[in-house]
Amino acid sequence: xxxxxxxxxxxxxxxxxxxxxxxxxxxxxxxxxxxxxxxxxxxxxxxxxxxxxxxxxxxxxxxxx
Numbered sequence: 001x002x003x004x005x006x007x008x009x010x011x012x013x014x015x016x017x018x019x020x021x022x023x024x025x026x027x028x029x030x031x032x033x034x035x036x037x038x039x040x041x042x043x044x045x046x047x048x049x050x051x052x053x054x055x056x057x058x059x060x061x062x063x064x065x
Contacts, residue, residue, distance in 0.1 A: 001027055006047060021052055024045045025045065
């Protein structure tokens with residue numbers, strides 16, 4: 001897992017974005033099991049999730065047009 005900035009998230013490939021999404025989600029789950037603080041990871045996960053959703057919306061719009 002690598003911490004990307006918002007600009008970097010917009011520029012990485014779809015494949016790398018999905019890998020990052022899964023890695024962050026996994027890290028959150030692992031940390032929760034260990035009773036570790038996950039607030040920062042969850043905030044970062046929101047940014048990654050938003051980018052995934054925006055790309056999915058763009059794909060739907062392109063198919064309609």
